Amino acid sequence: MMSNTSPKRFLGTAALILLPLAFAAVSMLIGAYHTAPDDIIRIFIGKITGDFGGVEERTVNLFWTIRLPRIAAACLVGAGLSLSGAVFQSMFKNPLASPYTLGVSNGAGFGAALGIVLSLGTVGIQGFSACFGLVSIGITFLLASRSKSGSTTLVLAGMLVSALFSSLVALLKFVADPFEKLPQIVFWLMGSLSGSSQEKVLYILPVYFAAFLLIWLYRWKINVMSMGDREAASYGVNVKFDRAVVILAASVLTSMVVSISGIISWVGIVVPHLARMIVGPDFRKICPVSVSLGICYLLIIDNLCRTVSSSEIPIGVVTGIIGAPLFMYFILKKKVDW
Amino acid sequence: MRLEVNNISFQYSSERTIFRNLTFSYETPGILCILGSNGTGKSTLLKCLLHQNHIQKGTIRIDGKEVEKYRPRELARKVAYLPQSHVPSFAFPVIDVAMMGRTSRIGYFASPGKNDRAVAMDKLEYLHISHLAEKPYTALSGGERQMVMIASALAQEPELIILDEPTSHLDFGNQFRFIKLVEQLHDLGIGVLMTTHFPDHALYLDCDTVILHNGGIIASGNAHDVITDANMSEIYHIDTRVIQLNGRDICVPF
Numbered sequence: 001m002m003s004n005t006s007p008k009r010f011l012g013t014a015a016l017i018l019l020p021l022a023f024a025a026v027s028m029l030i031g032a033y034h035t036a037p038d039d040i041i042r043i044f045i046g047k048i049t050g051d052f053g054g055v056e057e058r059t060v061n062l063f064w065t066i067r068l069p070r071i072a073a074a075c076l077v078g079a080g081l082s083l084s085g086a087v088f089q090s091m092f093k094n095p096l097a098s099p100y101t102l103g104v105s106n107g108a109g110f111g112a113a114l115g116i117v118l119s120l121g122t123v124g125i126q127g128f129s130a131c132f133g134l135v136s137i138g139i140t141f142l143l144a145s146r147s148k149s150g151s152t153t154l155v156l157a158g159m160l161v162s163a164l165f166s167s168l169v170a171l172l173k174f175v176a177d178p179f180e181k182l183p184q185i186v187f188w189l190m191g192s193l194s195g196s197s198q199e200k201v202l203y204i205l206p207v208y209f210a211a212f213l214l215i216w217l218y219r220w221k222i223n224v225m226s227m228g229d230r231e232a233a234s235y236g237v238n239v240k241f242d243r244a245v246v247i248l249a250a251s252v253l254t255s256m257v258v259s260i261s262g263i264i265s266w267v268g269i270v271v272p273h274l275a276r277m278i279v280g281p282d283f284r285k286i287c288p289v290s291v292s293l294g295i296c297y298l299l300i301i302d303n304l305c306r307t308v309s310s311s312e313i314p315i316g317v318v319t320g321i322i323g324a325p326l327f328m329y330f331i332l333k334k335k336v337d338w
Numbered sequence: 339m340r341l342e343v344n345n346i347s348f349q350y351s352s353e354r355t356i357f358r359n360l361t362f363s364y365e366t367p368g369i370l371c372i373l374g375s376n377g378t379g380k381s382t383l384l385k386c387l388l389h390q391n392h393i394q395k396g397t398i399r400i401d402g403k404e405v406e407k408y409r410p411r412e413l414a415r416k417v418a419y420l421p422q423s424h425v426p427s428f429a430f431p432v433i434d435v436a437m438m439g440r441t442s443r444i445g446y447f448a449s450p451g452k453n454d455r456a457v458a459m460d461k462l463e464y465l466h467i468s469h470l471a472e473k474p475y476t477a478l479s480g481g482e483r484q485m486v487m488i489a490s491a492l493a494q495e496p497e498l499i500i501l502d503e504p505t506s507h508l509d510f511g512n513q514f515r516f517i518k519l520v521e522q523l524h525d526l527g528i529g530v531l532m533t534t535h536f537p538d539h540a541l542y543l544d545c546d547t548v549i550l551h552n553g554g555i556i557a558s559g560n561a562h563d564v565i566t567d568a569n570m571s572e573i574y575h576i577d578t579r580v581i582q583l584n585g586r587d588i589c590v591p592f
């Protein structure tokens with residue numbers, strides 16, 4: 001596609017694919033329960049051949065039911081938040097736009113809190129969270145569709161819906177049992193991957209990948225739309241429809257992610273910026289780079305959360321503590337150039 | 339391509355009618371200039387022609403088919419449109435901006451390929467700006483940026499290019515060069531329909547001219563017939579005379 005099909009480009013592509021794989025492999029070794037590298041290889045071989053080569057059954061089970069789902073969750077969350085953040089930044093032409101701009105996080109948070117108050121169990125909580133995430137997107141689009149003026153109205157509607165659900169979350173916190181339910185709600189809202197399971201990850205996969213694919217299909221039109229509504233229209237883009245589809249896909253992606261991880265802040269802002277710094281504004285490049293960096297970033301941070309102290313640190317807290325200064329650095333160094 | 343505008347009216351709200359009962363027609367590869375003072379609805383009219391604004395009355399037909407019946411992609415293959423000065427948001431390289439013109443020519447979910455890049459490059463070369471190809475669009479001057487937008491309009495391979503006050507942000511030299519370019523496009527067989535604030539441009543191009551005033555067309559025909567002392571004085575509210583200089587008509591305020 002580009003004229004410079006150089007070794008540099010080849011190396012870049014290789015790094016994009018190999019780096020997340022390497023981080024995922026290293027993450028498999030990290031955790032409270034020590035697992036040796038050769039055991040991990042035996043576990044994978046054993047999955048196919050049925051012969052685990054003498055690795056303890058306990059280790060095998062632990063790996064499949066806890067560690068691998070958690071690594072998969074970190075990859076899905078990192079990739080999803082980064083991609084959807086990149087979409088929002090391009091579509092709203094705003095460096096502060098994030099996957100949560102349209103209030104998906106508060107909608108999903110309300111769903112989860114409601115699930116917790118109703119004692120629904122993990123799958124029920126996840127389902128409620130995903131549903132209310134989608135409901136909040138629906139309300140936002142419904143409010144915005146009444147007006148002609150496009151993305152500004154959409155952001156405003158998103159803020160309103162976000163504020164509404166945030167108040168409802170506060171209400172639930174207020175009525176929740178302070179000893180059992182309230183800490184659960186608070187913990188969920190801070191974001192964590194500690195509860196990841198095979199089911200949780202598998203449930204979101206179909207919708208997650210559908211949204212992901214749709215965004216990839218629109219990679220060029222996202223460029224065109226980022227030139228401005230009128231310009232895009234004159235290039236033959238059905239701006240109203242295509243913009244709605246893209247933003248909807250990014251929001252659905254976010255709500256799937258939030259339903260397994262809770263609200264993890266800053267990833268969706270910092271990573272797309274980093275990607276933009278490296279490859280420029282072309283969404284066809286931002287898309288794979290954001291995904292790759294997002295996976296690496298979240299794997300690193302989740303490994304920190306799992307190992308730094310004996311009890312888990314909520315990942316949303318760590319991403320905030322690392323993300324905010326990083327963003328400040330981008331601004332001061334004029335790397336965030338809009 | 340034939341454009342027929344028949345008895346159209348447009349209003350933003352019931353209190354504010356922009357124009358009513360406009361009728362004119364146009365055929366490519368002709369040049370048509372639309373003159374009128376600030377706020378007469380020239381830009382609004384262009385947006386109506388592209389179905390970005392929806393008229394309340396009358397019909398606009400392109401090649402016999404109502405403009406609202408065209409799918410956006412289909413319309414973009416016939417008509418390219420350059421809005422008034424464009425405020426860029428992202429530092430795309432110039433070649434990418436030029437390639438955006440290919441959007442209506444490639445598959446719905448496709449991304450432009452080698453061939454589209456070659457077409458875009460070709461247009462940059464035609465406009466003598468191929469040396470800018472890898473430069474960020476945001477770093478260009480207003481005049482260069484407009485050339486890039488023209489390149490991307492040409493990459494659409496349209497039959498007609500609609501320009502909204504293309505010369506209003508250009509310096510004196512670039513204005514004249516631009517008018518020369520309009521002539522060149524016409525010679526290539528591409529029609530140009532533009533609004534302008536400069537009667538001289540219409541006189542130089544010796545083209546069809548429509549004069550909008552108070553929500554209606556007060557005159558239409560060849561530039562030399564409709565750009566008269568009386569008409570210009572009426573629409574601009576200043577004393578204006580059309581005089582001859584070395585055999586050319588020019589329009590001068592007094």
